[in-house]
Amino acid sequence: DGGITQSPKYLFRKEGQNVTLSCEQNLNHDAMYWYRQDPGQGLRLIYYSQIVNDFQKGDIAEGYSVSREKKESFPLTVTSAQKNPTAFYLCASSIETIGPDEAFFGQGTRLTVV
């Protein structure tokens, strides 16, 4: 079955550590996105990528980094510079070739700083 997979589902990080969240899709989608969701809040865009080897900052990119070396993969690193990283992280993808299309989501990673 085609879909988008995030791992791990739960992640605990010590202060000062970098952690990487995985996002893989087999939908052959060009565009991929990372969002952050805090309790009672909507989704805020961290980074997005429309093509391999290219990505753009979203609204809250500080303290995060990404790479897009393969079409299928868009990992997010939460660095120690992110001061409040505890949140629900969602990866999404969309076709985005000839026009806007719906976004498909992974199941999310819940990151907690301990």
Place this chain on the structure above:
Amino acid sequence: RKEVEQDPGPFNVPEGATVAFNCTYSNSASQSFFWYRQDCRKEPKLLMSVYSSGNEDGRFTAQLNRASQYISLLIRDSKLSDSATYLCVVNIGGGSYIPTFGRGTSLIVHP
């Protein structure tokens, strides 16, 4: 002003009721519109796309008003299982289409 705005609610309604949510967007270049449903601690899932002519899927009806820059979602005959957060999503156009989310409207359907 936020790009996509929704009333967070909660909307607390009895089973069988009809409930409507609105969502306003600020960018007139917005190209496409969606309603997603998000259950507690889960990922958002597409409920329906919103077309200029409006569209209906069973008990759910979505409308788009480009002149006033809002979309709406109407749920008829509410079920307990409709309890969730409903997210309005607008793809902002102008070269790249970025799904932009409202903060969501919480719906609670009670017996």
